[in-house]
Amino acid sequence: MQIELKTSLKALEKAKKLGPKGVLKRLDKMGVVGRGGASFPTGRKWKIALETSSDEKFVICNADEGEPGTFKDKLIIKKNAETMIEGILIAAYTIGAKRCFIYLRGEYDHLRIELETKIKEIIKKSGLAVTIEIIRGAGAYICGEETSIIQSIMGNRGHAMYKPPYPPVEGLWGKPTIVNNVETLTGVSQSILFDDWDSSLRLFSLSGNVENPGVYEFPLGVKMSKILDVVRSKNKIKAVSFGCFGGFMKIKKNMEITHENICKEGCQHGAFSMIFIDETHNIVDVSYTIAKFYTYESCGKCTPCREGTIRLLERIKQVKEGKATKKDLELLKEFAEHVQETSLCGLGQSAGNYILTGLKHFKSDYLEYLK
């Protein structure tokens, strides 16, 4: 896999030769974009942080992958933490940050000691006057969102803040901060060193009703049939859920997995966590689990997400128990849309996807359960 290629501090050397502006140019040229889901060009994010003048700047590596069905960052930290750390150092060098943080998912605490040793080693070798601190998450899903990470590192409640101001302008303690995830920062190192680095190769976390779950590397545009061939399943797969937040998509074997095609189906790919669901399951049952997840993981700050997610759970439960009517489905749709439209952060803004796409593509599953 490309993600496993080690750069052994040569990328940092090259970055120093290129200079900050050269690094930004290189990232743009290689097509490096954020791998968290928004696909924001990394060079552009860094440019804003570079151009904002401040006495102090920060880099945060987001290693709090909390999306259900995602486990690719764990693999990277296990197999190629060196390259990721180098990516952090390159980021620090480029924007002029002295303090960096790795926000490590609480559940990955067993990786911490080894990671700490590697950090010490690499910083020593690199000769940069930079510190990297590991901050342990405490298990909140919302803390995978960049503004919440910032709040959490500052010691506040993990609450999302509205944007703008964006973190590259005003982040940690009001100073320019860049937040990139593990996969992005690893890609940064690799893209700087290797001229043949392929920006379209992505990590897919595949799980669900399949025989070969795991992390795979595919190029964007890969056919769905190819993915299904690799993971194999006993029963016919009818749907794929992109984590919890991306929504349900009907399986079309000839579909090419690209950003545009997935959006066309009303879904969001995020960090390509794909949970396959076979025909023995009803989408309503899966939705019930997802609804519970959102109700629990909402941070509680804004009204539509705090109060809306529990109402969605309430109605889904009603459907599942066979107590709902068609009118309840309308209400479900109305409030799923409402939560999406009016919530403050990405969590709430995607907290209705599973209902909207479920009702769109798998209405029969819902109708089956109606009174």
Next chain:
Amino acid sequence: MKIKLNNKYIRVKEGETILDICNSKGIKIPTLCYHKSLFPEARCRVCLVEMNGKLVTACSTFPFEGAEILTKSERVIKARKRNIELMMPKNISCDIHDDFEICDIFKEVGLNEERFESLKHYKADLGASVVRDNNKCINCGRCVQVCAKIQKVYAIDFVSRGFEEHVAPYNENHLADVACIRCGQCIVNCPVGAIAERPHINEVVSALKNPKKHVVVQTAPAIRAALGELFRIEPGTPVTGKMVTALRKCGFDKVFDVNLGADITIMEESAELLKRVKTGGVLPLITTCCPGWILMMEHFHHNLIPNMSTCKSPHEMLGSLIKNYYAKKNKLDSKNIVVVSIMPCTAKKFESTRKELKSAVDYVLTTRELGRLIKMKGIDFNNLEDEDFDPALGISTGAGAVFGASGGVMEAALRTAYEFGTGKTLTNVEFKQIRGMKGVKEGKIDINGVEVKFAVAHGGANILKLLEKKEDYHFIEMMACPGGCIGGGGQPIYRDPDVLRKRMEAIYQIDKNMPLRKSHENPIVKKLYKEYLGTPLGKKSEKLLHTTYIKRSRF
């Protein structure tokens, strides 16, 4: 910058939020979690507007060049309504909660359809002088913000997450058991009335009904400047005469004036100041009229106990005199006297339970409670005639009146201290440099060759600022609430900080219209010292008018 607002092109300044723009153009946008004196957090999502097809919150969004904003589209109205429905699944009766912003919201946005059942089942925290009911709470976070940012007390914060998120004191304790200063700023900032004062109306009403009890009421200087607001009288209109009439109609046997207590406080405090300056006592001397500040000091800064004046607060002084001097003079048994103080303050409720003060005051009602009592008794407040306080303990000076505003205690003390210290007459009695809403105010005055430096702070955050440089001064006045007592936690709920300015003006207007403006010129004060107390800081004064403080834990 040009934008299109409700299909009209307008020019706007950069750095203004959509809400600012709409307010300046007279377009009303409903808000709940937004408050002018706080930082917008965009929690409640009620101020939604449509900007280029997207729903955004007006309080936190800055429009971009050429943005098209709709404030009244059907989509906007529906989205606002749904958020209200989510946070308040059951309609509340606005007849009862007329004070609160949520009622305006119901009027603006329209009532709910009640499609959901209420799911909150919290136990109300009714112990302290500030009570909370999380079942009414809509998590707007204003109480948390005002406690942390304006008061710097950090008594409450959000705990838990998701639907279970709620406001609670440290470790989910009762408010009575944590380092809360009872200032009540959370109450006046709450849009739904989920936080309130611990009510004492029932106790007062039953005392009024009891023929054996001689019920005496005394009203603080800040009440008369704000009580009218509860009866839809323009903010900043003094209603002293109507208030006295209303109190008599409520059935109180005597209506006394805390302004007199303030005059007595000044006699004691200025004597204390002059003594400490002359004899090299502990300086700076810090005022102790504000029970919120006293609690703050006891919890967080108890190293300052030697600096604190030992004077009781004015209503406790007067209460003490009522139960001793007044009782004796009128041959009443002090056990049968019930002293009720009307205060702009919730911390005074706590103060009246302090053991050191020997329950000189039995019950404290806030301004809001008095409003409720008057309404309850069916009194047509707006059409009342003016009456005067009972003369026995009801004559006061302008110096007593200014106690209601931040800087007032200082000003009143200086008027007396100057004349006591120098023996000369002070011609210009107005100390303009310590008036107004500025957070920390300071000045100096020459008393017999000694340059006495003084400073004033109001609001917890400003108090902390002043404490950092306290050594520079001889005399410091601290008030826990923004604006002093006029902005107290027991005052009518206000939305516009400008109301505080208006109340302040009313206070200074009252002072200006007073024939006597210096505490020591008050004939009753003179009589009291001659007949009963002796001299300021004398034996009897020490016993009746002074108190002690204790150390309290931060947790």
